[in-house]
Amino acid sequence: MIALLIRDLRLAVRAGGGFGLGLSFxxxxxxxxxxGVGPETGLLAKIAPGILWIGALLSCLLSLDRIFALDFEDGSLxxxxxxxxxxxxxxxxxxxxHWLTSALPLVVAAPLLxxxxxxxxxxxxxxxxSLLLGTPALSVIGTFGAALTVGIKRGGLLLSLLVLPLYVPTLIFGAEVARRGAEGLAVETPLMLLAGISLGALAFLPFAAAAVLRMNLR
Incomplete structure (x- = not known):
């Protein structure tokens, strides 16, 4: 398992799907x-949590189609x-x-940006x-979406359409945690819901993705 992880990390960086592309976007x-919205400090401060979360979510989408594509093409899958x-x-x-190469750099860079x-x-x-707790769900959900579209030529757009609706709860609660924290309000409820989404995705979606892959490989 560790050897597979190291291999995937190397492939992600060599194939151009590493942290550089997501961070640039x-x-x-x-x-x-x-x-676009103007330089008004008050307005920017109000929308900053949501913008940072939307930017991180869209950045994670950029490399989803590469999760299984290379392995499918060379027969490794x-x-x-x-x-x-x-x-x-x-x-x-x-x-x-995917989380280590695409999401973790965004988590680190978000406060600076x-x-x-x-x-x-x-x-x-x-x-x-909020990003540290929520981005694992984005990667696991994206992996499930990539399993659904593996083998489909130019399936990136279809993958985005499938995954984006599943991202909405994570986006809502993640942005709410950041917004409440920035305003000094209680964050316990959205924080627990966000953690629950990530834990639930980690517990169930790998099994669903594996089942989908077996069907696609038959």
Whole structure:
């Protein structure tokens, strides 16, 4: 499992789906928002948590179609399906590799980019915490979506259409945690709901993704 994780991390970076692409897109979104809505500090501070979450979500979408595509093209996916390692474990490793290369850099960069959006100082910690708790769900849900569209040529758009509705609860509660934290309000309820979504996705979706992969490989 560790060898598979290391292999996926190397492939993600070599194939151009590493942290650089997602971070660049995240930075572009953050920089363009003040030009679109104006330089008013109060307005930017109010919308900053939601903008940071939307930017992180869209950045994660960029590399979803690569999760299984390379393995499907070179036949490695068939070997994983017949290997002694459970396919569910391999799917979970794929999700972890995606989170480490695509989501974790965004989690670290989000508080810094919040400065460009005049995010209140109280919100830096909660933006970081909300993304740290919520982005695992984005990666696992995205892995499930990638399993659904594996083998489909140019399935990136279809993958986005399938995954985006499933991302909505994570986006709602994640942005709410960041917003409440920035305003000094209680964050316990949306924080627990956000953690519950991530834990539920980690518990169930690897099995669903593995089942879908077995059907697609028949």
């Amino acid at each position: 995240f930075l572009i979104v953050t920089v363009l928002v003040p030009f 068939d070997l994983l399906a017949t290997a002694p390692v459970p396919l569910e474990g391999a799917v979970l490793v794929k999700a972890i590799a 919040g400065i460009l959006l005049s995010l209140p100082a109280e919100g830096f910690l909660w933006v970081f915490v």
